[in-house]
Amino acid sequence: MVAEVEDEEHARILAKRCVLIKSVLEFFSSGASYEALHLTNRNKEHLWAPFQKNTTWKFSVTGYNQTIPKYRQRDVVEGFSYMALKGPVDLANPEQEFCCFEEYSSKGKEALRPKYDGDGNFICVYFGRLIAKGQARNLIQKYDVKKRAYYGNTSMDAEMSLLMANQTLSANGKLIYDPFVGTGSMLYTVAEFGAYVIGSDIDGRQMRGKGKEPGVLSSAGQYKVASRILSLLTFDVTNNPWRCGGLFDAIITDPPYGVRAGAKRLGRKPGVPSRDSVAAMRDPDTYIPPTHPYELSMLALDLVILSRYLLKDGGRLVFFLPTVNDEYKEVDIPVVEGMELVANSLENFGAWGRRLITMVKKESITREAPDLRPRECSERYLDHYVPAHRDFREKYFAGFNRNPDVP
Amino acid sequence: MRLIAHHILACHAKGCTSNNFPLKFSDVESQNAEAEFSPDFLKGFYPKIEWNVLITTAKEKFIKFGEVSLPEEQPNLEDLDEETLKKIHHVLLEIDVITGKMSCPNCGHIYPIMSGIPNMLLAEHEIA
Numbered sequence: 001m002v003a004e005v006e007d008e009e010h011a012r013i014l015a016k017r018c019v020l021i022k023s024v025l026e027f028f029s030s031g032a033s034y035e036a037l038h039l040t041n042r043n044k045e046h047l048w049a050p051f052q053k054n055t056t057w058k059f060s061v062t063g064y065n066q067t068i069p070k071y072r073q074r075d076v077v078e079g080f081s082y083m084a085l086k087g088p089v090d091l092a093n094p095e096q097e098f099c100c101f102e103e104y105s106s107k108g109k110e111a112l113r114p115k116y117d118g119d120g121n122f123i124c125v126y127f128g129r130l131i132a133k134g135q136a137r138n139l140i141q142k143y144d145v146k147k148r149a150y151y152g153n154t155s156m157d158a159e160m161s162l163l164m165a166n167q168t169l170s171a172n173g174k175l176i177y178d179p180f181v182g183t184g185s186m187l188y189t190v191a192e193f194g195a196y197v198i199g200s201d202i203d204g205r206q207m208r209g210k211g212k213e214p215g216v217l218s219s220a221g222q223y224k225v226a227s228r229i230l231s232l233l234t235f236d237v238t239n240n241p242w243r244c245g246g247l248f249d250a251i252i253t254d255p256p257y258g259v260r261a262g263a264k265r266l267g268r269k270p271g272v273p274s275r276d277s278v279a280a281m282r283d284p285d286t287y288i289p290p291t292h293p294y295e296l297s298m299l300a301l302d303l304v305i306l307s308r309y310l311l312k313d314g315g316r317l318v319f320f321l322p323t324v325n326d327e328y329k330e331v332d333i334p335v336v337e338g339m340e341l342v343a344n345s346l347e348n349f350g351a352w353g354r355r356l357i358t359m360v361k362k363e364s365i366t367r368e369a370p371d372l373r374p375r376e377c378s379e380r381y382l383d384h385y386v387p388a389h390r391d392f393r394e395k396y397f398a399g400f401n402r403n404p405d406v407p
Numbered sequence: 408m409r410l411i412a413h414h415i416l417a418c419h420a421k422g423c424t425s426n427n428f429p430l431k432f433s434d435v436e437s438q439n440a441e442a443e444f445s446p447d448f449l450k451g452f453y454p455k456i457e458w459n460v461l462i463t464t465a466k467e468k469f470i471k472f473g474e475v476s477l478p479e480e481q482p483n484l485e486d487l488d489e490e491t492l493k494k495i496h497h498v499l500l501e502i503d504v505i506t507g508k509m510s511c512p513n514c515g516h517i518y519p520i521m522s523g524i525p526n527m528l529l530a531e532h533e534i535a
Contacts, residue, residue: 173447196448196500198412204524214522227441230500231412235527239534243417243428244455266534274531281530289528312451373535 002027008131015132017193019140019162025099025128032124034079041080041127048083048098048129056090063102076100097130136162142223143189149222150215152206156185156254160347160356165189167318167343167358168250175230176250177310179237179303180263182206184216186252191225195249202264202291204234236266237306238294238372245309245367250316255299257322258393263294267374296322297390298374304334304359305370311361316342322354324395327388334387338363351400352392408523409440410464411499415455416525418511418518420533426513429460435469435507435520442500449492449499453484456495465498469507 005011008026015024028044031037041048051057059080061073068076080098087095105121143158145151156164164186168176172194178186181199183206191197199216201207209215220226235241256263268274269292281287300321307317317339323332325348333341333355343358418427458481465475475494482491509518509525516533519526 172443173445173451175448175452196442196445200527202528204526207524208522212522214524217523227443230409230442232524233408233412233416233527234524236529239419239529241416241419241527243415247415247455266529267531276531278530278532281532287530289530371535 002030002126012132016135017166018134019136019159019166021134022137023099023133024131025101025126026131027126027128029128030124030126034076034125037125037127038079038082042082051087051096051129052084053086055085055087055096056094057085057087057096057098058089058091058094059098059100061100061102063104065104066102068102099128099130101126101128139189139192143192145185148219150183150209150211150219151185152183154206154254154256155183158189161185161189162192164252164254164318164356165193167356168195168252168316170195170250174249175247176252177248178253179240179251179306180253180255181216181232182254182256183209184219184232186254187216187229188220188223188225190250190252191220191228192223194228196228196230198231198233198248199229200233200235200237200240202234202236202266207232207234236264236291238265238302238374240306242310242369245369246312248310248315249312250318251303251307251311252318253303254320255296255303257296257320257389258293258396263296263299264291265294265374266291268292295390296392297387300387300389301334301336302370302372304336304339306372307359308336308338308361308363309367309370313361313364315361317357317359317361319357320354321357322352322389322392322396324388324392324400325351325353326400328353329388332387332389333357338365352396408504408520408525409442409500410502410504411452412525413464413504413509414457414460414499416509416527418514418516419527420511420514420516420529421535423511423514423516427511429457429464429512430509430518431512432467432469432504433508433510435467435504437469437471437502437504437507439471440501440503442496444493444496446489446492449495450484450487452499453487456481461495461498465494469504470498470502 011024015021028047029037029040031040059077061068061076102125103123105123139162140159145155145157168190170176170190170193174195176190176195176197178199181201184199187197187199207214207216211218216232217226220229266289268290303319338361339359340362342360345356346353462477465477475498477494504520505523507520
């Protein structure tokens with residue numbers, strides 16, 4: 001990707017923070033062939049001439065979707081002899097590294113091609129000077145779920161948790177909240193970037209685990225971010241105890257959508273009478289309040305409405321919304337006045353996918369706490385619209401009407 | 408649970424809409440915990456602080472190393488000095504409640520805290 005930044009320092013910051021960046025280069029030239037590249041590059045002498053003398057250097061040649069054999073790498077490097085780099089080569093610790101990056105098209109869905117497959121569909125080549133290697137990529141290893149002290153079957157994978165954390169613009173001095181915290185995957189990565197975090201869940205067992213110390217805190221301890229986890233609480237978001245709105249800089253969550261974990265809310269199903277006396281309900285040691293399912297499209301809408309109340313002006317909501325790919329329409333994303341869509345990125349699993357939605361709150365008025373009582377979903381979507389992810393759980397287990405034999 | 412949570416929680420039982428904050432502590436065991444000092448965060452949070460509640464909380468007996476004395480009058484945001492900010496920081500972010508109860512001054516609902524996690528769930532007759 002070629003992008004313009006004001007300052008080399010900005011590029012370094014991006015390399016520190018962006019999980020997907022492998023390296024950031026100062027762009028010199030590009031071309032559909034090496035001949036074209038050299039033609040431009042010769043005219044960009046002012047960019048590389050400063051490194052001709054007294055600078056140790058190395059060249060690297062890499063490709064996307066392609067391994068480039070050593071002998072070809074050597075040919076490519078020799079092609080740049082006109083740059084007349086007089087300083088000594090230093091492969092281990094050069095002062096400057098010049099990089100060629102070849103881009104190949106992927107053949108259909110095959111992401112990687114075997115080495116012996118020769119040069120595939122060459123698209124173009126970029127050339128530049130290395131400014132910084134991506135440092136956030138190492139965090140993917142650090143936050144690997146398999147190496148985590150405490151995790152569950154709903155834990156979010158490390159790379160995605162980090163990408164989500166970046167979408168919240170987490171930083172020192174911010175307060176970020178996860179209302180469906182589960183085993184806390186996103187708390188750790190958000191805290192990694194400096195924010196204080198608070199998590200809540202209707203089911204405290206996921207947060208606690210079996211140990212003496214709550215499981216979420218033992219994982220946080222492993223990552224040395226426990227000091228940023230300010231609170232874990234048990235409650236139902238639709239009956240939440242927040243005293244006021246405008247509290248959080250961001251809300252980040254992976255809501256339960258009914259496949260591995262179903263969403264629940266407090267209360268009995270309509271028409272089911274209570275079995276407990278009010279006196280029994282007063283005893284917090286023995287009483288377990290009843291819960292009933294919380295339908296996904298309802299939950300998604302409530303989440304956006306609640307976030308508008310709980311976020312500061314300019315605060316962000318980052319969450320996953322599962323969608324049925326064939327039926328998805330843009331209007332499926334809940335539309336709530338005061339909440340603007342920033343990004344909507346699909347992770348495609350074939351018949352269904354999950355969309356990472358980022359919204360920003362753009363209003364400074366103080367609202368009353370929203371009423372999130374159960375209601376007919378279509379009432380709250382524009383023009384009685386029924387979004388495609390409604391009853392997602394049922395559609396998922398029915399195989400989305402495409403391959404009914406494979407769930 | 409750090410005390411900042413206590414500062415932003417209120418009783419939310421059905422019909423309990425006034426005198427439902429602050430929840431009253433009892434049988435509390437707490438410990439001192441670490442948190443990075445962030446003046447920016449505290450200043451951002453400052454408008455949400457109920458000063459009288461903060462003063463009362465700072466005098467709770469369960470706070471280790473004694474109560475924290477804050478000025479009786481709430482200072483203006485611009486006049487906050489580092490010393491006061493550090494005291495606010497200590498009360499809100501460095502006191503960690505492990506077990507105890509929080510009860511609503513209005514309806515009497517008791518929210519128990521176990522392993523540092525307050526149970527804020529409502530019974531079925533308490534939800535709207």
